[in-house]
Amino acid sequence: MSIIVPAPHPELAVGLDSPLTVLDLDGTRIANELLDPHLTDIDESALTTLYVDMVRVRRLDTEAFALTRQGHLVLWPPLLGQEAAQVGPARALAPQDWVFGSYREHGFALLRGADMAEFARIWKAFAHGGWDPHEIRMAPSQIIIGAQTLHGTGYAMAAKMDGADEVALTTFGDGATSEGDVNEALVWASAFQAPVVFLCQNNQYAISEPVAVQSGVPLALRPTGFGIPSLRVDGNDVLAMHAAARIAFDRARSGGGPTFIEAVTYRRGPHTTTDDPKRYRDEAEMEAWIAKDPIDRVERALTRMGANMEAVRAEAKIRADQLAKEFRAAAEHAEPPTADAIFDHVYAQPTKRLERQRLEHRAFLASIEGDR
Ligand SMILES: Cc1ncc(C[n+]2csc(CCOP(=O)(O)OP(=O)(O)O)c2C)c(N)n1
Ligand SMILES: [Mg+2]
Structure with a gap:
């Protein structure tokens, strides 16, 4: 008896040997013939915007973490280390596009314009949804692992039927790729060539389960078995993530169907504020990821471009502190329903x-x- 294993199609995946990168750790540009044409407009000012975005997202994350410890929020899933994986694609979205994400998408929520007072209410367990999804074109946070990929695919199928110029971005974790929902979403997206982009933030863990236990092959290979092309990208490189997202969005918008992006990154914090990662991972592995810090890398790149880093840092700090202050006030003063x-x-x-x-x-x- 032979067992038939559906074959993945490695020819549909790019970056399997080494994730696509355009910003080296020292801030120099690495030429990449696939991504470079999608970054021609990224000058010092555009890179500064991405930098400030990442600083603000990190500040929001740090403040929220502290607020849980101080009893003002009840739970927080930190995104420390994943700023580039969210900011790069978030800044590639068109206003009419939709985001369907998990519970860790604070970067998307911030850049889509979620009301911070509403956002704080969610993590104080005072609200189920929080923001108005239609206003910011981002669905409420999804706690059921992977379910949002079905919502995103369904939305994209409907957009295609309506002839609307809308792309759905659905974002989820490495662990989610083992769920039936995600695999079903890939089937539908492929069968209907839906204008949906699958963004897998591979932060190496599904709570305590390392990704190697979930998959013997790179996650970017999984969608190829469904006939969906994929890009395996350095998730700590905001420019590579931005370019990859632009490629995927352009493809979806021009009728080319779905694309899967695996953002190879690392969750530096605990799964949530109720988790203790020391119990299941060697903290030494963190060092390698701290060296790949997405914000430091852009600082080095901006410095090389001749930016006045002192001024950029000061500006970023003012904006980040203002955001943290607003978020703190909202968390402290939120009224229960x-x-x-x-x-x-x-x-x-x-x-x-x-x-x-x-x-x-x-x-x-x-x-x-x-x-x-
Ligand atoms: C359907 C379902 N099964 C199990 C859980 C419990 N759970 C919450 S988070 C999580 C891990 C998810 O890992 P991953 O997809 O890698 O996302 P990450 O949290 O790392 O961003 C699990 C299993 C859940 N919320 N939903
Ligand atoms: Mg994960």
Whole structure:
């Protein structure tokens, strides 16, 4: 009896031997014939914007982490180390595009324009969704691992049917690629040539599970088995990520179908603020990733370009501190929802049964008022 294993198609993947990089660790540019044509407009000013974005995202992340420790937020999934993997693609989105992400997409949320007060409410467990998805064209954070890839693919299929000029970016982790949902999304995206971009932020761990346990091949090889081309990219190189995203978005927009991007990066913090990574990983492996820090690398590149780094750093700090201050104030002063709010968003139009339940619930709360 022979076992038939669906063959991956390595010819559909780029960067399998070594992730695509255009910014060396010392800030020099490495020529890359695939990515370079998509970076011709990135001058000192554009690179400074990406730098400031990453500094702001990191500051938001650090502040939120501290706020959980101080009891103002209940949980936070840190993104320290993954700033470039989010800022590069986020800055390649067109305003009409949509983002369908997980719970770790603070960079996308910030750059899509999520209201920081709403954002703080989510992580204080005072709100389920937080921002208005239609306003910023970003779906609420998805906790069910990989489910957002189906939502993104479905959205993209509908956009194609409507003839709309919209691309859906769906972003998820390395562990998510082992989920049925992600594999089903790849099937549908491929079968319908949907204008969807799959961004896998391979931060090397699914909580305590290292990626090597999840896959014997680079994750970028997995989508090729579905006929989807993929780019394996240095996820700590904001320019490489920006260029790869532009390639994928252009492809989707021009009817070329889905593309998968594996951003090879590292989660330097714990999985969430309730996790202790010392229990499952050797902290020494962090050193190599600190050397690949996405922000330091851009600082070196800007310095080489002749930028006044002192001024750039000062400007970034002012903006990052302002953001942290706003976020802190929102977290500290957020008001809890009323118990009644649980009934508000069940249906677009309330049903009689729901209204009856609301009244019963109110009566129940009133009946135990004295005991609380
Ligand atoms: C369907 C489902 N299974 C399990 C979990 C529990 N869970 C939460 S985070 C996580 C790991 C996800 O790892 P990865 O996809 O690599 O994303 P990362 O957290 O590293 O960004 C798991 C298994 C869940 N939320 N949903
Ligand atoms: Mg992961």
